Each structure stands twice: as structure tokens, then as C-alpha cells.
Amino acid sequence: MDTWDSPCLAGLGVNPAAVAAEALSLLQLPDSIELSALSEDGIKTLDAALAVDQPAILADFLSYAASRLSVLSGGTADAPAAVTTFRDLLGRRLTPPDADRVDAFIEHALTLTTWAAPAEPDQERFGPLARGYLTLVLQGRRDDARAFVQDALRRGTSIRSILLDVLEAAQREIGRRWQIGQISVAQEHYCTAVTQMVLTDLYPRLFTGTPSPHRLVAVDAPGSLHQVGLRMVVDLLEFEGWETSYVTSTDPGDIVDHVAQHQASVLAISVSMPGQIPHVQALIAAIRSDPRARDVKVLVGGRPFTVAPELVSAIGADDFASSAADAVTTCNRLVQVTS
Ligand code: B12
Structure with missing residues (x-):
């Protein structure tokens, strides 16, 4: 069947x-x-x-x-x-x-279709910290990779730069190397797991202690195992002064309730696989049909929107951002428009 x-x-x-x-x-x-x-x-x-x-x-x-x-x-x-x-x-x-x-x-x-292999990262963007971190994780040196990031923080590298220039850059490069067969799926899984540990190490440092007027609720599309990208987005927004929370349920009713209870200004939805799009469209329709949540701005992100930007408005979202840095700019713009 x-x-x-x-x-x-x-x-x-x-x-x-x-x-x-x-x-x-x-x-x-x-x-x-x-x-x-x-x-x-x-x-x-x-x-x-x-x-x-x-x-x-x-x-x-x-x-x-x-x-x-x-x-x-x-x-x-x-x-x-x-x-x-x-x-x-x-x-x-x-x-x-x-x-x-x-x-x-x-x-x-x-x-x-472009049949060419994905391009190598721009050497200027992929700096010494990203290269150093990637070398350690690819050598299987988890504890050294975590210590490397802590050391960079002690030497004055900002959390923002660790998130964007080290972890995000390294994850993208890991993906590229896996795609072209330079590293195995086991190495890719190991590297991603270490990056998740480093994100956890950084977590206590994200909170500024100042209450924020701007609240964001984040959710992964149903069936998604790709959580690292959205986590980077949410962590950077928290660091940049937003109050953020995740919903782990994929039930539209639970998500609508969470948005309403938190009086969120923005609902951020991550979509990594094209098959998730109809579910996200249904979620946005559920949000729009509930008077408690209908005014929230819906921000989407993930690969399908990068390759087909027309989808953003077609599924009823308000905006799209292609990276964590772009998400901060877009969220700040979205709340300026509403306030
Ligand atoms: C690690 C990884 C996995 C891990 C995920 C682990 C985890 N806990 O996250 C595992 C092993 C589980 C996995 C599984 C699969 N994966 Co995978 N995976 C990757 C990989 C290598 C890295 C993902 C990553 O961390 N990227 C780095 C982050 C920083 O980038 P990002 O995810 O795009 O997120 C950024 C932006 O998109 C944006 N963003 C993301 N979400 C949101 C949301 C909002 C609101 C906003 C504003 C912005 C935003 O900001 C993020 C930060 O910059 C990518 C390759 C790649 N280059 O991305 C493939 C990739 C995403 N996977 C892919 C595939 C095909 C799969 C599988 C189907 C493979 C398989 N056959 O099993 C499964 C599907 C699983 C599922 N049901 O979801 C493909 C998708 C292809 C496509 N065109 O659709 C990719 C692109 C590989 C490739 N080179 O093509 N994967």
C-alpha cells in the first residue's frame, strides 16, 4: 500500500x-x-x-x-x-x-539546473577562526573545538561573530564537503553534534537580563531533523535583545495557542525540505484564522525559499530571511512596521 x-x-x-x-x-x-x-x-x-x-x-x-x-x-x-x-x-x-x-x-x-559542484567558501568570509574550529572537529577533537571557541571568547571575539563567522560558516562548509564526498556522513553527524554542544556552551551568555518588548516564537516545520539553522537564528535574536521561545509541538492548534499566550510579534518558521511546504501553508492559515494570533508577523527561512522566493508570499508568510544576521535585520524591521 x-x-x-x-x-x-x-x-x-x-x-x-x-x-x-x-x-x-x-x-x-x-x-x-x-x-x-x-x-x-x-x-x-x-x-x-x-x-x-x-x-x-x-x-x-x-x-x-x-x-x-x-x-x-x-x-x-x-x-x-x-x-x-x-x-x-x-x-x-x-x-x-x-x-x-x-x-x-x-x-x-x-x-x-547548474550541474557544477557547490562553490568553495569565500576565503575572506571563512576566516582563521572558522578554519581552526573546522580543523579540530574534522580531527574528531570535540573538547579542543569547544575550548577553542571559549578561548576566542576570552580573547574578545563577540558571541555574534562566533555564531555567524565560526559556527554558521563551519556548518555550511561541512555541508558542502559532505555533498561532494570529501567527508563521510559520520563526520558530518559528528561535526553537527559538536556544533550543537558549542551552541549549548554559549547559551547562558545569550541573556542580557534586560526585558524586551519584542517576542519571537520559533518552530521547525513538521518532520524536520534540521534544527541547527533555526537554533542559530533564535540564539542570535536572543543575544540581540529579543525574547525568544521554541514550540516543539508541530500541531497547528498548539502553535497558535503558544503565539497567543506569549503575545509574540513574530512567528519564525524553518523549512528545510520542500515536502514540508504544504504543512507550513496550513499552519499559516491556522494562525491567520485565529483572532488571538492573526496579527503576528510570520517570518520564514530555509533552503526552499532561498531557491524559490515567490513561495514566501504564496504560502501567506510576511517575510523571509536567508541567514541569522539577515533574520535580525528583518525581525527588527517587521516590528518597526507594526509599532
Ligand atoms: C547537518 C545536516 C543534516 C542533519 C541535521 C542535524 C540537525 N540537528 O540539524 C541530518 C543528518 C539529520 C540531516 C538529514 C537530512 N538531510 Co540534511 N543537511 C545537513 C547539512 C549538512 C547542514 C545543515 C546545517 O546545519 N546548515 C547550516 C545552517 C547554518 O544553515 P541552514 O540550515 O540553511 O540555516 C540557515 C538559513 O537557511 C536560515 N534559516 C534556516 N531556518 C530559518 C528559519 C527562519 C525563520 C529564518 C529567518 C532563517 C532560517 O538561517 C540559518 C542560519 O544561517 C545541510 C547542508 C547545508 N549546506 O546546509 C544538509 C541538507 C539541508 N540536508 C539535505 C538532505 C537531502 C537531508 C536528508 C533528506 C538526507 C537523507 N536522505 O536522509 C535528511 C532529511 C531529514 C529531515 N527529515 O529533515 C539537503 C537538502 C536538499 C534540498 N535541496 O532539499 C541539504 C541541503 C544537503 C545538500 N547539500 O543539498 N541533514
Whole structure:
């Protein structure tokens, strides 16, 4: 039975696991866990991108998938050829006019796809502290990495700079190196776990002790395991004088209640995977329909909005920010507008 949470393709009889297995066999690739997951993610991303009519979302996935396919196949598989195989398989399962609509959508996404590997960070932005921290975590030296950050603080580096120039920069670089196969998934998990520990080390220093008129409630989209980005946003806002809180429930009713109880000026929602967009749209609709919460400004962030900015207003959000620093500027602007 097909149980996947699909806005489009499941209703048309497409099963991601079955398409993925057949594609890997036609491409003469092993049916490994990682290749199967990547192939299934491709179908699910196509589905999510179709649901919001954003080929840029699929294009972004294709450039990521091209790097991963190269890594996982030992450089033998060709991404454009793999896309052709998937298109053929979908064409055989779908009937007109759906088959033509899906095919035209993939064609459009291909015109937007950059097959190049993600660019190395700008050396000016990726300074000595980010490099030093990254070297230690990649060597598995967790305690030294934490001590390195404490030492930088003692020498006068600001919390803001630790968050933005060290941790955020290092996490992005870890992601890039994992994508191109320079580090393993185990190293990526280790590095992310150390960054979360450092964020916890910094936590007591975030509070200025001055009551703030501006309250922000933050929530991750349902099903998200990507919490580090939103945590950096919230921690920086707390440090910059906002009163912040998280809601761990993903139930729209709980979130509406929390926003109302805290009299929040801003609700910050993080979306990392395109499949989460319909849930976030439903959450924003729930917020807007409750008189206790409807005036809160909704700020969204995460990769789908970076690649398809039209989605921000399409799902009913007020604004978008692409980084923690940008989130502070945008939140301050949003409350100036309301007050
Ligand atoms: C660490 C990581 C994980 C960890 C997360 C651990 C954790 N506790 O957070 C784990 C291992 C769980 C994971 C799992 C997966 N991941 Co992952 N992951 C990453 C990675 C390497 C780093 C994420 C990170 O820390 N980024 C650094 C922070 C600073 O950036 P950020 O998350 O974008 O957040 C910033 C902005 O977007 C913005 N922002 C974010 N949220 C918000 C919210 C608001 C309101 C605002 C204003 C701003 C804002 O500000 C943040 C700070 O600058 C990224 C690669 C990357 N380069 O980002 C992939 C990445 C996000 N993952 C990806 C994928 C595909 C997956 C999996 C599907 C893999 C799989 N097949 O299992 C799963 C999905 C899990 C799920 N259900 O969510 C893809 C997404 C591809 C796409 N185009 O959709 C990425 C982009 C990898 C890539 N190179 O393409 N992942």
C-alpha cells in the first residue's frame, strides 16, 4: 500500500520506492540504502515542487543529487542520463495529460539546473577562526573545538561573530564537503553534534537580563531533523535583545495557542525540505484564522525559499530571511512596521 504523504504523484499511481528500484536497475547501479534514498528523495522532491509549481525547487535538488550520485557511484554515473531514465519511467506510469505536464515540468527544471559542484567558501568570509574550529572537529577533537571557541571568547571575539563567522560558516562548509564526498556522513553527524554542544556552551551568555518588548516564537516545520539553522537564528535574536521561545509541538492548534499566550510579534518558521511546504501553508492559515494570533508577523527561512522566493508570499508568510544576521535585520524591521 502506498502510504507516502504526497500532494500529487501518489494520486497518479506513482510509488517512489518502486520507481527508484527500477531506475537503479536500469542504470546498473547497486540498490544500496543511500542510492535508494537519493532516488526516492528525487521523486518526492518532484512531487513537492509540482505541488507548489516551482521548477527551481527540483533544479536545486538535481544539482545536489548530481554531486551525491557521483560520490555514491564512484564517479561512474551521469546525472543527466539518470534524469532521462526517471523521466522515461514516470512517462510509462502516467497517462496524458498528467504525463505531459510532469514531463514539461522536469524539462523546465533542467533548464534551471547548474550541474557544477557547490562553490568553495569565500576565503575572506571563512576566516582563521572558522578554519581552526573546522580543523579540530574534522580531527574528531570535540573538547579542543569547544575550548577553542571559549578561548576566542576570552580573547574578545563577540558571541555574534562566533555564531555567524565560526559556527554558521563551519556548518555550511561541512555541508558542502559532505555533498561532494570529501567527508563521510559520520563526520558530518559528528561535526553537527559538536556544533550543537558549542551552541549549548554559549547559551547562558545569550541573556542580557534586560526585558524586551519584542517576542519571537520559533518552530521547525513538521518532520524536520534540521534544527541547527533555526537554533542559530533564535540564539542570535536572543543575544540581540529579543525574547525568544521554541514550540516543539508541530500541531497547528498548539502553535497558535503558544503565539497567543506569549503575545509574540513574530512567528519564525524553518523549512528545510520542500515536502514540508504544504504543512507550513496550513499552519499559516491556522494562525491567520485565529483572532488571538492573526496579527503576528510570520517570518520564514530555509533552503526552499532561498531557491524559490515567490513561495514566501504564496504560502501567506510576511517575510523571509536567508541567514541569522539577515533574520535580525528583518525581525527588527517587521516590528518597526507594526509599532
Ligand atoms: C547537518 C545536516 C543534516 C542533519 C541535521 C542535524 C540537525 N540537528 O540539524 C541530518 C543528518 C539529520 C540531516 C538529514 C537530512 N538531510 Co540534511 N543537511 C545537513 C547539512 C549538512 C547542514 C545543515 C546545517 O546545519 N546548515 C547550516 C545552517 C547554518 O544553515 P541552514 O540550515 O540553511 O540555516 C540557515 C538559513 O537557511 C536560515 N534559516 C534556516 N531556518 C530559518 C528559519 C527562519 C525563520 C529564518 C529567518 C532563517 C532560517 O538561517 C540559518 C542560519 O544561517 C545541510 C547542508 C547545508 N549546506 O546546509 C544538509 C541538507 C539541508 N540536508 C539535505 C538532505 C537531502 C537531508 C536528508 C533528506 C538526507 C537523507 N536522505 O536522509 C535528511 C532529511 C531529514 C529531515 N527529515 O529533515 C539537503 C537538502 C536538499 C534540498 N535541496 O532539499 C541539504 C541541503 C544537503 C545538500 N547539500 O543539498 N541533514
